[in-house]
Amino acid sequence: MTSLVIAEHDNKSLKDSTAKTVGAAAQLGAPVHILVAGQDCGAAAEAAAKIAGVEKVLVADDALYAKMVAEPMEKLILGLAPNYNAILAPATTNGKNYMPRVAAKLDVPQVSEILAVESPDTFRRPIYAGNAIATVQTPAGKKIITVRTTAFKSPEGAGSATVERVTPAGDPGLSKFVSEELSKSERPELTSAKIIISGGRGMQSGENFHLLDKIADKLHAAVGASRAAVDAGFVPNDYQVGQTGKVVAPELYIAVGISGAIQHLAGMKDSKVIAAINKDEEAPIFQVADYGLVADLFKAIPEMDEELTKLGY
Amino acid sequence: MKVLVPVKRVIDYNVKVRVKADQTGVDLANVKMSMNPFDEISVEEAIRLKEKGKATEVIAVSVGPQAAQETIRTALAMGADRGILVKVDGDVEPLAVAKILKGICEAEQPGLVILGKQAIDDDSNQTGQMLAALLGWPQATFAHKLELGDGNAQVEREIDGGLQTVEIKTPAIVTTDLRLNEPRYASLPNIMKAKKKPIDEKSPADYGVDTTPRLKVLKVTEPAKRQAGVKVKTAAELIDKLKNEAGVI
Numbered sequence: 001m002t003s004l005v006i007a008e009h010d011n012k013s014l015k016d017s018t019a020k021t022v023g024a025a026a027q028l029g030a031p032v033h034i035l036v037a038g039q040d041c042g043a044a045a046e047a048a049a050k051i052a053g054v055e056k057v058l059v060a061d062d063a064l065y066a067k068m069v070a071e072p073m074e075k076l077i078l079g080l081a082p083n084y085n086a087i088l089a090p091a092t093t094n095g096k097n098y099m100p101r102v103a104a105k106l107d108v109p110q111v112s113e114i115l116a117v118e119s120p121d122t123f124r125r126p127i128y129a130g131n132a133i134a135t136v137q138t139p140a141g142k143k144i145i146t147v148r149t150t151a152f153k154s155p156e157g158a159g160s161a162t163v164e165r166v167t168p169a170g171d172p173g174l175s176k177f178v179s180e181e182l183s184k185s186e187r188p189e190l191t192s193a194k195i196i197i198s199g200g201r202g203m204q205s206g207e208n209f210h211l212l213d214k215i216a217d218k219l220h221a222a223v224g225a226s227r228a229a230v231d232a233g234f235v236p237n238d239y240q241v242g243q244t245g246k247v248v249a250p251e252l253y254i255a256v257g258i259s260g261a262i263q264h265l266a267g268m269k270d271s272k273v274i275a276a277i278n279k280d281e282e283a284p285i286f287q288v289a290d291y292g293l294v295a296d297l298f299k300a301i302p303e304m305d306e307e308l309t310k311l312g313y
Numbered sequence: 314m315k316v317l318v319p320v321k322r323v324i325d326y327n328v329k330v331r332v333k334a335d336q337t338g339v340d341l342a343n344v345k346m347s348m349n350p351f352d353e354i355s356v357e358e359a360i361r362l363k364e365k366g367k368a369t370e371v372i373a374v375s376v377g378p379q380a381a382q383e384t385i386r387t388a389l390a391m392g393a394d395r396g397i398l399v400k401v402d403g404d405v406e407p408l409a410v411a412k413i414l415k416g417i418c419e420a421e422q423p424g425l426v427i428l429g430k431q432a433i434d435d436d437s438n439q440t441g442q443m444l445a446a447l448l449g450w451p452q453a454t455f456a457h458k459l460e461l462g463d464g465n466a467q468v469e470r471e472i473d474g475g476l477q478t479v480e481i482k483t484p485a486i487v488t489t490d491l492r493l494n495e496p497r498y499a500s501l502p503n504i505m506k507a508k509k510k511p512i513d514e515k516s517p518a519d520y521g522v523d524t525t526p527r528l529k530v531l532k533v534t535e536p537a538k539r540q541a542g543v544k545v546k547t548a549a550e551l552i553d554k555l556k557n558e559a560g561v562i
Contacts, residue, residue: 100442174451178478252561290542303548
């Protein structure tokens, strides 16, 4: 039987998390199809068809799916479910929103945020904010899985899947999208950036985040924050890296004025290289940092900026 | 309108969990237990709705061992009116909890169920959405702001790229995110008063639900540990290491 991956996209383009979820689905050993549900989402569907190893792309193009509202998504996916043995979605706020509805309707347990596929029915997933890892086995029947995409690689190479339209499943009439306020940024997204520089409570104000912006511009980095900085109102919630925010795993993570609370570490400790700047040498962040600088960030960050300028960044 | 608030007893968020040597789970012996922090936010939101005159009664529900009664008492001390304890020993999966809550919703007919978006023990993030699907109700997960209207609710949600507002018909399910509100502390007089508030005891069988776990936990292990690296003395040295030693910039 086949596996179905639900695509994450903004109609115009496909998010990296889709290909990474395909990477996880491929490990189940069955052919992989992708569902692109959106409005005027042809470009996203074309991109999905180019992911290596994908056999077929299903496109549900309707105003109902423009923002992937949970109730219509549930109805659409349930209609397709009889053809599939496993359904996977990236553990984005969208995937987390609609997938449990599908699982409940199919009367099967959901396996949330898998980190690894041990065998087609056995998965590893984080519990207690990543402080423990559970290995769980699913019962016979359909598998409903969300994927922590930072733990998987996109398939290599290019594919040429067939694209097929599916009929929209209709409006359950329970909910509607009203509006959204998305943070606008020229910088890469947190979850796909190669370099991230994050600020914590030590930044002292939202204004001071501009210090990080300068470094981020030079390194083509994304800017993140700890929960403390978000709760203090320095930056919006979508900056938050941590167990309850975004889970990231860039090549380089620079933590500035972040003490390293467990919940923050859970969101970034899989980064390849971690650098930390904090004036408290006892800060727990130094226990996970490859490079630690005990210094006042208001002195160290301008110095870094200057040094990068000197080196031609 | 009644508001139902499910609350879960979990290891306190300040406790560093320890994985058991036999890899069967984490050590719960002699560990401080508290209400799941996201559920505190749910209780607070429900009480505020009552204070604004939008809710008539706040019912706190817990599915768990006898000791979960303490968690219900905490909700009662914050301001909930009464409690329901559905007694189950051992792990109960989100789907089974959702089925029990469905039974309670059918009996109590709440206009709103407010749940934490996830419990900080199993981190599943499923129960609210599953309950919504089982009831055929709409949901607004990861709520940042809740405005109750007449027969509907507008909810601002925390999503990956920012904030999204949805309008849902009521009755509905709302799950709370961190910034919806700041939960109050229970005052001593309210803690005393809470001792007299009623808590009904039920069993999963009362709702016809089998709580046997469907997922088999083969083992629970410690995550791979990161080693602390080196300390550098200056910002220039840090840049040098990142560029020439780690090769990441």
